[in-house]
Amino acid sequence: MSTQSPAEAQMAELLVEVLNLEDIEATEIEPEERLFGDGLGLDSIDALEIALAIAQEHGVEMKAEDETTKEAFASLRTLTAFVEQHKA
DSSP states (O other): OOOOOOOOOOHHHHHHHHHHTTTOOOOOOOTBSSTTSSOBBBBBHHHHHHHHHHHHHOOOOOTTHHHHHHTTTTTHHHHHHHHHHOOO
């Protein structure tokens, strides 16, 4: 079990809040766990909601057609790193 960094913990809180994940605590999200499919089981609608929340909270635009955006949604760790790298 990996430990969340402070930035990952903040991103996990955002995910739980935005997606209304009632069955999971932010601290239970493994940093390397897949967000889609077998991991948390998120879908494309969830991705849109997350991208909107990230844009509002951090000022980072995530474009669906951009390959780096797709890669960013692999895990909590990659999503957090993407946002940290692209913050205004």
